[in-house]
Amino acid sequence: MISEVDGDFESLKYESRMPSLLALRCFESAGRFENFARAADELHLTPGAISRAVRLLEEDLGVDLFERRKRRVFLTDAGRRLLKAVSEGLGVMNHAVREIRSEARRTRRLVLSCEPTLLMRWLIPRWGDFQAQHRGPDIHLVAGGGLFSFEQGIDLAIRRDDFPRPPGYHAERLFAEKVGPVCRPDKVGQWFDERGKCLRATAxxxxxxxxxxxxxxxxxxxxxxxxxxxxQSFEHFYFSIQAAVAGLGVAMGPWHLVRDDIQSGVLVAPSGFVEDGSHYCLLSPIPPKLGSLETDLLEWLRAVGC
Structure with missing residues:
Protein backbone atom coordinates (compact mmCIF):
# COMPACT_ATOMS: atom_id res chain seq x y z
CA MET A 1 0.00 0.00 0.00
CA ILE A 2 1.40 3.42 -1.03
CA SER A 3 1.25 6.02 1.71
CA GLU A 4 0.13 9.60 1.14
CA VAL A 5 3.67 10.76 1.88
CA ASP A 6 5.09 8.38 -0.74
CA GLY A 7 2.56 9.65 -3.27
CA ASP A 8 3.44 13.30 -2.61
CA PHE A 9 7.13 12.47 -2.96
CA GLU A 10 6.62 10.75 -6.32
CA SER A 11 4.51 13.68 -7.50
CA LEU A 12 7.22 16.12 -6.46
CA LYS A 13 9.85 14.09 -8.31
CA TYR A 14 7.70 14.14 -11.47
CA GLU A 15 7.06 17.89 -11.29
CA SER A 16 10.78 18.69 -10.83
CA ARG A 17 12.02 16.37 -13.57
CA MET A 18 13.55 18.39 -16.43
CA PRO A 19 13.00 17.53 -20.10
CA SER A 20 16.05 16.51 -22.12
CA LEU A 21 18.47 19.27 -23.10
CA LEU A 22 18.31 18.13 -26.73
CA ALA A 23 14.52 18.52 -26.80
CA LEU A 24 14.81 21.98 -25.25
CA ARG A 25 17.51 22.96 -27.76
CA CYS A 26 15.33 21.83 -30.67
CA PHE A 27 12.36 23.71 -29.23
CA GLU A 28 14.41 26.89 -28.69
CA SER A 29 15.59 26.96 -32.30
CA ALA A 30 12.14 26.12 -33.67
CA GLY A 31 10.54 28.73 -31.44
CA ARG A 32 13.02 31.44 -32.36
CA PHE A 33 12.36 30.92 -36.07
CA GLU A 34 8.78 29.66 -35.72
CA ASN A 35 9.89 27.32 -38.46
CA PHE A 36 10.93 23.67 -38.08
CA ALA A 37 12.91 23.58 -41.37
CA ARG A 38 15.09 26.56 -40.42
CA ALA A 39 15.67 25.04 -36.99
CA ALA A 40 16.73 21.80 -38.68
CA ASP A 41 19.25 23.68 -40.84
CA GLU A 42 20.69 25.47 -37.82
CA LEU A 43 21.09 22.28 -35.78
CA HIS A 44 22.08 20.04 -38.72
CA LEU A 45 19.05 17.79 -38.17
CA THR A 46 16.03 16.89 -40.27
CA PRO A 47 12.72 18.76 -39.96
CA GLY A 48 11.20 15.44 -38.89
CA ALA A 49 13.66 15.15 -36.00
CA ILE A 50 12.80 18.68 -34.86
CA SER A 51 9.08 17.93 -35.08
CA ARG A 52 9.44 14.71 -33.06
CA ALA A 53 11.53 16.43 -30.38
CA VAL A 54 8.95 19.21 -30.02
CA ARG A 55 6.07 16.73 -29.94
CA LEU A 56 7.77 14.68 -27.20
CA LEU A 57 8.37 17.86 -25.22
CA GLU A 58 4.72 18.84 -25.56
CA GLU A 59 3.63 15.38 -24.40
CA ASP A 60 6.04 15.58 -21.46
CA LEU A 61 4.73 18.99 -20.39
CA GLY A 62 1.10 18.19 -21.20
CA VAL A 63 0.60 21.39 -23.20
CA ASP A 64 0.82 22.57 -26.81
CA LEU A 65 3.82 24.80 -27.42
CA PHE A 66 2.97 25.55 -31.04
CA GLU A 67 -0.22 26.20 -32.92
CA ARG A 68 0.01 24.39 -36.26
CA ARG A 69 -1.75 26.06 -39.18
CA LYS A 70 -1.40 25.23 -42.89
CA ARG A 71 2.21 24.06 -42.76
CA ARG A 72 3.17 26.95 -40.47
CA VAL A 73 3.70 26.97 -36.73
CA PHE A 74 3.13 29.75 -34.22
CA LEU A 75 4.10 29.82 -30.56
CA THR A 76 1.31 29.53 -28.02
CA ASP A 77 1.34 31.55 -24.80
CA ALA A 78 2.96 28.60 -23.05
CA GLY A 79 5.47 28.30 -25.88
CA ARG A 80 6.47 31.94 -25.59
CA ARG A 81 6.98 31.59 -21.83
CA LEU A 82 9.11 28.51 -22.26
CA LEU A 83 11.10 30.03 -25.15
CA LYS A 84 12.05 33.04 -23.04
CA ALA A 85 13.23 30.83 -20.18
CA VAL A 86 15.10 28.34 -22.39
CA SER A 87 16.79 31.12 -24.41
CA GLU A 88 17.99 32.79 -21.24
CA GLY A 89 19.21 29.50 -19.82
CA LEU A 90 21.08 28.50 -22.98
CA GLY A 91 22.57 31.98 -23.13
CA VAL A 92 23.90 31.65 -19.58
CA MET A 93 25.35 28.22 -20.34
CA ASN A 94 26.91 29.39 -23.60
CA HIS A 95 28.49 32.37 -21.87
CA ALA A 96 29.92 30.14 -19.14
CA VAL A 97 31.30 27.65 -21.67
CA ARG A 98 33.01 30.43 -23.63
CA GLU A 99 34.53 31.90 -20.49
CA ILE A 100 35.83 28.50 -19.38
CA ARG A 101 37.28 27.81 -22.83
CA SER A 102 38.88 31.26 -22.87
CA GLU A 103 40.46 30.63 -19.47
CA ALA A 104 41.67 27.21 -20.60
CA ARG A 105 43.31 28.73 -23.68
CA ARG A 106 45.50 30.85 -21.43
CA THR A 107 47.18 27.75 -20.06
CA ARG A 108 47.44 25.72 -23.26
CA ARG A 109 48.63 26.45 -26.75
CA LEU A 110 46.23 28.05 -29.18
CA VAL A 111 45.45 26.54 -32.57
CA LEU A 112 45.56 29.06 -35.44
CA SER A 113 44.14 27.95 -38.78
CA CYS A 114 45.36 29.85 -41.85
CA GLU A 115 44.72 29.53 -45.58
CA PRO A 116 47.43 27.18 -46.91
CA THR A 117 49.24 29.42 -49.41
CA LEU A 118 49.12 32.44 -47.09
CA LEU A 119 50.51 30.20 -44.34
CA MET A 120 53.38 28.88 -46.47
CA ARG A 121 54.39 31.99 -48.36
CA TRP A 122 53.68 34.80 -45.87
CA LEU A 123 52.99 33.75 -42.28
CA ILE A 124 55.61 31.05 -41.66
CA PRO A 125 58.54 33.10 -43.03
CA ARG A 126 57.65 35.81 -40.46
CA TRP A 127 56.60 33.58 -37.60
CA GLY A 128 59.99 33.59 -35.91
CA ASP A 129 59.57 37.32 -35.25
CA PHE A 130 56.32 36.73 -33.39
CA GLN A 131 57.80 33.88 -31.38
CA ALA A 132 60.78 36.04 -30.41
CA GLN A 133 58.43 38.77 -29.14
CA HIS A 134 56.08 36.40 -27.29
CA ARG A 135 57.79 33.63 -25.40
CA GLY A 136 54.70 32.69 -23.42
CA PRO A 137 52.07 30.12 -24.48
CA ASP A 138 52.73 28.53 -27.86
CA ILE A 139 50.49 28.90 -30.93
CA HIS A 140 50.13 25.87 -33.17
CA LEU A 141 49.75 26.67 -36.88
CA VAL A 142 47.54 24.52 -39.10
CA ALA A 143 46.62 24.89 -42.78
CA GLY A 144 42.95 25.23 -43.64
CA GLY A 145 40.74 27.23 -45.97
CA GLY A 146 37.09 28.14 -46.33
CA LEU A 147 34.42 27.03 -43.88
CA PHE A 148 35.40 25.75 -40.45
CA SER A 149 34.02 25.42 -36.93
CA PHE A 150 35.48 26.45 -33.58
CA GLU A 151 34.07 23.14 -32.31
CA GLN A 152 36.78 21.32 -34.29
CA GLY A 153 39.67 22.26 -32.01
CA ILE A 154 40.43 25.58 -33.75
CA ASP A 155 40.80 28.67 -31.56
CA LEU A 156 41.54 31.31 -34.21
CA ALA A 157 41.45 31.46 -38.00
CA ILE A 158 42.80 33.74 -40.73
CA ARG A 159 40.46 33.86 -43.71
CA ARG A 160 39.46 36.15 -46.55
CA ASP A 161 36.01 37.63 -46.03
CA ASP A 162 34.67 36.13 -49.26
CA PHE A 163 32.49 33.41 -47.68
CA PRO A 164 29.59 33.50 -45.22
CA ARG A 165 30.60 32.77 -41.64
CA PRO A 166 28.33 31.49 -38.87
CA PRO A 167 26.58 34.15 -36.79
CA GLY A 168 28.38 34.93 -33.58
CA TYR A 169 31.90 34.50 -34.97
CA HIS A 170 33.92 37.62 -34.21
CA ALA A 171 35.99 39.11 -37.05
CA GLU A 172 38.87 41.58 -36.82
CA ARG A 173 40.02 43.04 -40.15
CA LEU A 174 43.73 42.52 -40.79
CA PHE A 175 44.54 43.97 -44.22
CA ALA A 176 43.08 44.48 -47.67
CA GLU A 177 43.66 41.96 -50.44
CA LYS A 178 45.72 43.48 -53.29
CA VAL A 179 46.31 41.62 -56.55
CA GLY A 180 48.30 42.07 -59.73
CA PRO A 181 49.74 40.08 -62.66
CA VAL A 182 53.21 38.72 -61.89
CA CYS A 183 55.84 36.99 -64.00
CA ARG A 184 59.59 36.46 -64.24
CA PRO A 185 61.58 39.64 -64.99
CA ASP A 186 62.97 38.22 -68.23
CA LYS A 187 59.45 37.63 -69.58
CA VAL A 188 58.12 41.18 -69.23
CA GLY A 189 59.12 42.31 -72.73
CA GLN A 190 57.56 39.21 -74.23
CA TRP A 191 54.23 39.27 -72.38
CA PHE A 192 53.63 42.98 -71.68
CA ASP A 193 53.49 46.01 -73.99
CA GLU A 194 56.35 48.43 -74.57
CA ARG A 195 55.44 50.41 -71.44
CA GLY A 196 55.42 47.19 -69.47
CA LYS A 197 51.90 47.88 -68.17
CA CYS A 198 49.34 46.07 -70.32
CA LEU A 199 49.25 42.38 -71.10
CA ARG A 200 49.74 41.27 -74.68
CA ALA A 201 47.03 39.12 -76.24
CA THR A 202 49.55 36.28 -76.58
CA ALA A 203 50.55 36.24 -72.90
CA GLN A 232 46.44 27.04 -67.59
CA SER A 233 44.80 26.09 -64.30
CA PHE A 234 46.38 25.04 -61.00
CA GLU A 235 44.74 23.87 -57.80
CA HIS A 236 46.10 26.59 -55.48
CA PHE A 237 47.89 29.94 -55.71
CA TYR A 238 51.04 28.27 -54.41
CA PHE A 239 51.28 26.20 -57.61
CA SER A 240 50.34 28.99 -60.03
CA ILE A 241 52.91 31.31 -58.42
CA GLN A 242 55.57 28.60 -58.66
CA ALA A 243 54.61 28.16 -62.32
CA ALA A 244 55.17 31.90 -62.83
CA VAL A 245 58.60 31.59 -61.15
CA ALA A 246 59.36 28.75 -63.59
CA GLY A 247 58.49 31.02 -66.53
CA LEU A 248 55.33 29.21 -67.59
CA GLY A 249 53.17 32.31 -67.75
CA VAL A 250 51.65 35.28 -65.95
CA ALA A 251 49.92 34.51 -62.65
CA MET A 252 47.44 36.61 -60.75
CA GLY A 253 49.44 37.28 -57.61
CA PRO A 254 47.92 38.41 -54.33
CA TRP A 255 50.41 40.86 -52.78
CA HIS A 256 50.97 38.99 -49.52
CA LEU A 257 51.60 35.74 -51.40
CA VAL A 258 54.19 37.18 -53.82
CA ARG A 259 55.61 39.95 -51.62
CA ASP A 260 58.87 38.16 -50.82
CA ASP A 261 59.41 37.12 -54.46
CA ILE A 262 58.81 40.69 -55.64
CA GLN A 263 61.23 42.13 -53.08
CA SER A 264 63.90 39.55 -53.93
CA GLY A 265 63.52 40.13 -57.67
CA VAL A 266 62.37 36.61 -58.48
CA LEU A 267 59.05 37.99 -59.79
CA VAL A 268 57.92 41.40 -61.01
CA ALA A 269 54.49 43.03 -61.18
CA PRO A 270 54.64 45.39 -64.19
CA SER A 271 51.04 46.60 -63.73
CA GLY A 272 51.36 47.01 -59.96
CA PHE A 273 48.76 45.89 -57.45
CA VAL A 274 45.18 46.98 -56.82
CA GLU A 275 42.73 46.26 -54.01
CA ASP A 276 40.05 43.81 -55.15
CA GLY A 277 37.52 44.73 -52.43
CA SER A 278 38.13 41.77 -50.12
CA HIS A 279 40.00 41.66 -46.81
CA TYR A 280 41.76 39.13 -44.64
CA CYS A 281 40.32 38.78 -41.14
CA LEU A 282 41.25 37.13 -37.87
CA LEU A 283 38.23 35.14 -36.73
CA SER A 284 37.61 34.11 -33.12
CA PRO A 285 34.65 32.79 -31.11
CA ILE A 286 34.64 35.93 -28.91
CA PRO A 287 36.34 39.35 -29.16
CA PRO A 288 40.00 39.21 -28.05
CA LYS A 289 40.49 40.55 -24.54
CA LEU A 290 42.89 43.42 -23.88
CA GLY A 291 46.31 42.10 -22.87
CA SER A 292 45.61 38.56 -24.11
CA LEU A 293 47.78 36.52 -26.47
CA GLU A 294 45.01 36.82 -29.07
CA THR A 295 45.23 40.62 -28.94
CA ASP A 296 49.03 40.50 -29.22
CA LEU A 297 48.69 38.25 -32.27
CA LEU A 298 46.09 40.56 -33.84
CA GLU A 299 48.32 43.62 -33.44
CA TRP A 300 51.35 41.77 -34.79
CA LEU A 301 49.45 40.46 -37.85
CA ARG A 302 48.26 43.97 -38.70
CA ALA A 303 51.79 45.35 -38.33
CA VAL A 304 53.49 42.77 -40.58
CA GLY A 305 50.59 42.83 -43.05
CA CYS A 306 51.10 46.49 -43.96
Missing amino acids: PLLQTTSRPTAWQEWAAATGQPVPATQM
Missing part, protein backbone atom coordinates in the same frame (compact mmCIF):
# COMPACT_ATOMS: atom_id res chain seq x y z
CA PRO A 204 50.00 32.79 -71.34
CA LEU A 205 47.86 33.23 -68.24
CA LEU A 206 47.85 31.08 -65.11
CA GLN A 207 44.84 30.73 -62.81
CA THR A 208 43.80 28.78 -59.72
CA THR A 209 40.74 26.62 -59.25
CA SER A 210 40.45 27.80 -55.63
CA ARG A 211 39.76 31.36 -56.85
CA PRO A 212 38.69 31.03 -60.50
CA THR A 213 37.43 34.62 -60.84
CA ALA A 214 40.69 36.29 -59.70
CA TRP A 215 41.55 37.57 -63.20
CA GLN A 216 38.06 38.93 -63.76
CA GLU A 217 38.10 40.68 -60.36
CA TRP A 218 41.44 42.29 -61.23
CA ALA A 219 40.08 43.41 -64.61
CA ALA A 220 37.01 44.95 -62.97
CA ALA A 221 39.19 46.79 -60.43
CA THR A 222 41.65 48.17 -63.01
CA GLY A 223 39.48 48.60 -66.08
CA GLN A 224 41.97 46.56 -68.10
CA PRO A 225 40.81 43.73 -70.33
CA VAL A 226 41.89 40.16 -69.76
CA PRO A 227 43.38 38.61 -72.92
CA ALA A 228 40.95 36.18 -74.50
CA THR A 229 43.24 33.20 -74.18
CA GLN A 230 42.94 29.78 -72.64
CA MET A 231 44.33 29.76 -69.10
